[in-house]
Amino acid sequence: MLEIFLSEPVGATAAGMASIAPTPPALMDSYAAWLAEGNAAGMNYLHNHQPIRRDPSLLLDGAKSIVSIAFNYTPPENPENLRSKLADYSLGSDYHDVVKKRLREAVEALQSHTGGEYRICVDSAPIFERLWAERCGIGRRCDNGLISVPGCGTRVFLAEVLSTVEFPAEPALRNIDGRVEAITPRMLAEYECTHCGRCRRSCPGGALQSDGTVDARRCISYLTIEHRGEWDPTGSDVMRLPAGRDSLYGCDRCQHCCPLNAGAAATTVAEFLPRPEVARLTATDILALDQPSFSCLFKGSAIKRAKLDGLRRNALNARPSQSSHPSQSSQSSQCSQCSQCSQCSQSSQCSQSSQSSHNPNT
Numbered sequence: 001m002l003e004i005f006l007s008e009p010v011g012a013t014a015a016g017m018a019s020i021a022p023t024p025p026a027l028m029d030s031y032a033a034w035l036a037e038g039n040a041a042g043m044n045y046l047h048n049h050q051p052i053r054r055d056p057s058l059l060l061d062g063a064k065s066i067v068s069i070a071f072n073y074t075p076p077e078n079p080e081n082l083r084s085k086l087a088d089y090s091l092g093s094d095y096h097d098v099v100k101k102r103l104r105e106a107v108e109a110l111q112s113h114t115g116g117e118y119r120i121c122v123d124s125a126p127i128f129e130r131l132w133a134e135r136c137g138i139g140r141r142c143d144n145g146l147i148s149v150p151g152c153g154t155r156v157f158l159a160e161v162l163s164t165v166e167f168p169a170e171p172a173l174r175n176i177d178g179r180v181e182a183i184t185p186r187m188l189a190e191y192e193c194t195h196c197g198r199c200r201r202s203c204p205g206g207a208l209q210s211d212g213t214v215d216a217r218r219c220i221s222y223l224t225i226e227h228r229g230e231w232d233p234t235g236s237d238v239m240r241l242p243a244g245r246d247s248l249y250g251c252d253r254c255q256h257c258c259p260l261n262a263g264a265a266a267t268t269v270a271e272f273l274p275r276p277e278v279a280r281l282t283a284t285d286i287l288a289l290d291q292p293s294f295s296c297l298f299k300g301s302a303i304k305r306a307k308l309d310g311l312r313r314n315a316l317n318a319r320p321s322q323s324s325h326p327s328q329s330s331q332s333s334q335c336s337q338c339s340q341c342s343q344c345s346q347s348s349q350c351s352q353s354s355q356s357s358h359n360p361n362t
């Protein structure tokens with residue numbers, strides 16, 4: 001059954017299955033403590049749906065099985081040695097759409113054999129996906145908080161398929177260089193976190209905690225993607241660090257430093273390959289975007305989650321001395337609309353002047 005997830009057109013890197021079961025109370029307790037300490041920052045949705053987190057079978061009437069699936073998104077070596085200021089995962093097409101579409105193919109094929117009901121979750125349900133990745137045997141959790149998949153490392157998207165069908169037991173599988181094979185305990189051990197501490201030392205704002213959880217208030221990924229509006233004093237302190245100035249969207253430091261990711265093969269999923277026009281974006285490019293050009297550039301991209309205001313805030317932080325006014329941008333021709341530019345100096349009538357209010361440093 002699992003092989004269907006690893007073959008084309010699905011193309012996952014690893015898949016494993018387990019019978020559905022409640023979340024261990026100890027994990028629910030530690031999650032509640034993590035929330036109570038404020039580590040979720042502004043992600044209020046993480047406080048919701050605790051009964052489902054406790055019992056994932058509530059997601060699908062009669063659910064009996066869960067399949068955990070990992071897709072490698074490791075970008076290929078960059079021939080020009082360009083380092084993007086955007087997170088690796090965001091450089092291609094939006095994984096929510098890509099993974100869901102591919103998993104639908106698998107589910108349709110399975111359903112035609114087994115019947116039953118299925119539900120696909122790609123960051124779309126309150127489920128402890130790393131717990132299920134471990135239970136399904138596709139990887140182990142690391143000190144950077146992520147799941148390491150044998151032969152691939154931590155740069156994977158995780159997704160789940162719930163089913164009312166009770167599948168016969170089978171070992172988790174991985175696809176390595178086009179070869180599908182069972183994931184053995186030895187493979188898992190080879191890709192187990194060594195607790196070397198590099199990820200914690202590389203984390204600019206000290207967001208990674210000793211138990212592998214993240215304090216979102218100090219995490220550049222949260223601050224540049226999920227956070228809305230200006231940063232609070234803690235967030236501003238982190239974003240004024242060189243690494244904060246260096247980020248336009250997300251952060252990969254706790255993954256780039258990790259030896260488990262060294263030499264990982266590049267993704268074979270064409271949609272995850274970096275879009276050059278996105279990978280090369282600079283702060284100046286972003287400050288020149290208006291809403292139509294933002295929507296056009298990030299159509300089908302996960303980056304639209306930050307919204308234009310969020311990206312502008314990040315870009316202004318990267319270039320605190322740069323005016324956000326489009327008339328001073330290298331791409332000011334993209335400013336479309338108001339014909340005021342020739343007459344004004346950051347006129348309040350300009351349709352883009354509000355972006356300066358997102359600079360936390362002014």
Ligand code: SF4
Nearest residue numbers: 193194196197199258
């Ligand atoms: S950098 Fe070291 S401690 Fe951190 S996840 Fe990787 S192996 Fe584990």
Ligand code: SF4
Nearest residue numbers: 203219220251253254
């Ligand atoms: S994404 Fe960056 S800021 Fe967040 S925990 Fe990892 S290294 Fe730290």
